[in-house]
Amino acid sequence: MGTDGGETGEATSSTNPLNSLFKINRDTPEARANQLAWAREQMDMEVPESALDGTSIKDRQDFIQKYIESEKAKFGREVSAEEAEREVDAWLLKQATYAPSKTSAADLTVAALVFAAAFGAGLFFSR
Numbered sequence: 273m274g275t276d277g278g279e280t281g282e283a284t285s286s287t288n289p290l291n292s293l294f295k296i297n298r299d300t301p302e303a304r305a306n307q308l309a310w311a312r313e314q315m316d317m318e319v320p321e322s323a324l325d326g327t328s329i330k331d332r333q334d335f336i337q338k339y340i341e342s343e344k345a346k347f348g349r350e351v352s353a354e355e356a357e358r359e360v361d362a363w364l365l366k367q368a369t370y371a372p373s374k375t376s377a378a379d380l381t382v383a384a385l386v387f388a389a390a391f392g393a394g395l396f397f398s399r
Contacts (some may be wrong), residue, residue: 315364336360 343349
């Protein structure tokens with residue numbers, strides 16, 4: 273967080289020979305901007321539609337405002353807008369990247385069928 277993306281990208285590109293060999297551009301400023309835009313989209317999809325008390329949440333900014341109000345009401349904690357934004361973003365990122373919560377019953381069923389088919393094919397062809 274405390275380093276400049278451009279400096280890190282230049283250092284990584286110059287010290288990793290695979291980046292130049294395979295023309296990997298993930299550390300370029302344009303690639304970093306694309307990664308951040310994608311991450312923001314994923315995080316914005318995780319904004320809940322309603323709070324625990326049933327009040328609706330319109331968007332990220334509304335979520336941040338409700339978080340500030342909730343912290344004040346429940347815990348007597350004064351949270352600045354910047355601090356609330358960081359805490360909400362950390363929570364949204366955790367929600368967006370927590371894979372087990374994205375697994376559905378259909379995913380598990382398909383995985384079991386693929387495993388059974390592969391196991392059965394292995395037994396059949398091992399004769």
